[in-house]
Amino acid sequence: MSTSANETGLIRFVMIGGFLGAGKTTTIGRLAQHYRDQGLNVGIVTNDQATDLVDTQMLRSQGFRVGEVAGACFCCNFNELTGTVEKLAAEDRPDIVIAEPVGSCTDLVATVVQPLVRMFDAQFDVAPYGVILKPSHGLRILQGEDSGGFSPKAAYIFKKQLEEADFVIINRIDELDAEKVDLLASLITEAFPGTPILRTSAKTGAGFDALVELIDQRGEFGKKILDIDYDVYAEGEAELGWLNSSLKATASEAFDLDAFLMAIMNAMQKTLANSHAETAHLKTIGLWEGFYGVANLVSSDTAPILSLPSNCQAKEADVVVNARVGISPEELRQQVDDAIDAAAKKFGVRIERQQTQYFRPGRPVPTHRFSAPK
Structure with a gap:
């Protein structure tokens, strides 16, 4: 510096x-x-x-x-x-x-x-x-x-x-x-x-x-x-629906963590396209014993990508999904839940949902605002 x-x-x-x-x-x-x-x-x-x-x-x-x-x-x-x-x-x-x-x-x-x-x-x-x-x-x-x-x-x-x-x-x-x-x-x-x-x-x-x-x-x-x-x-x-969801994925046989994350993203892309809902950002991370993978979807006219591969097979993983989409929060939650369930079925994974928050952002009310620079 x-x-x-x-x-x-x-x-x-x-x-x-x-x-x-x-x-x-x-x-x-x-x-x-x-x-x-x-x-x-x-x-x-x-x-x-x-x-x-x-x-x-x-x-x-x-x-x-x-x-x-x-x-x-x-x-x-x-x-x-x-x-x-x-x-x-x-x-x-x-x-x-x-x-x-x-x-x-x-x-x-x-x-x-x-x-x-x-x-x-x-x-x-x-x-x-x-x-x-x-x-x-x-x-x-x-x-x-x-x-x-x-x-x-x-x-x-x-x-x-x-x-x-x-x-x-x-x-x-x-x-x-x-x-x-x-x-x-x-x-x-x-x-x-x-x-x-x-x-x-x-x-x-x-x-x-x-x-x-x-x-x-x-x-x-x-x-x-x-x-x-x-x-x-x-x-x-407020036109964007927001969702943050955390869950634990477990299976009796090791599953491909990266493929599981991408399955969630691919399912979301299809359902959102059918709803004509514009994606601002969808991302999910899977973590297991120091390994982590991240998948993203950044717009409706681009494909989901595995931005950071974990390159691991796991029998369990902590998964977090964040979604910011031009759709109602309630519909967004249903579509995310359906995508997770579809990916879980495909990979033989059991899902334990831990916390889900879904909403529209409220009106911004700044703590401080200066109308002229110092």
Whole structure:
């Protein structure tokens, strides 16, 4: 780092935003590993409207120290965010904290960055705020062809996230041809002139050095205060059904954990397609004795992928499913339950359901909001 957290005496606070399914968790995991390899203590804070978050489980499985702010977004639960950092610091004060906000959240500069800068300047050194562009929905939304399968109100959140960014990351370049990446970059420049654009792959590490270099910069950042309509914002968030579910899968004979996770994703893709419901993000993790696998579905027009294979056969596993879909929470729960049951039948697995939360997010009410930058 150009000026390390150790030299400043402050905790370097890095927040990476982006829409549901943009690749925030994979990016944050790679960043955390980079700083850890430098000999720095790293803490991670994940965020969700509910408990049982795949992201938290996955990052902890990689050996990172992770705190979770559950039940509300960072902006609406700001004191819990700072309190979670204090808990991470209780045992071993981190040099860097990397925060992952809820993927349907925006206005984070006014409600998180500025409060940290103004109220906690003796504790935190705040990095430039980067937002990851999700190509699968971003191309459709920025071209103005439609709302990426969502309503205009949900697309409003997507665009506001990009508007407040100090820099935008085009992720998944390993999955896109160069022409499409160039098109995305030109659309971002047209909509948000002057905003730096990075091209990366969180999966392969392509473009990662440039990302680290930009995050490590000091200067006039975190000052893009949005002119935002909270009625539209709230209605856009509330159009998504949210579900977090945890369960234990057991079998008398060892089963392929990765194939089981993919079976859940494939079944979900089919049922959601039949319902004409747009997927913001579906993800599931399976954990067994230090092994873990993760499967994702990030939009209705892409295929499910096994993003992190466990490569293991297991007789039991803890499984967490997170779903964010443009459908009613009740219907979403039924479809998730049916997909799990179908996968269990296929693999001869018994399911013990432990906890399921399903709902629509409530209206965001920030703890603090500054209408002008410091």
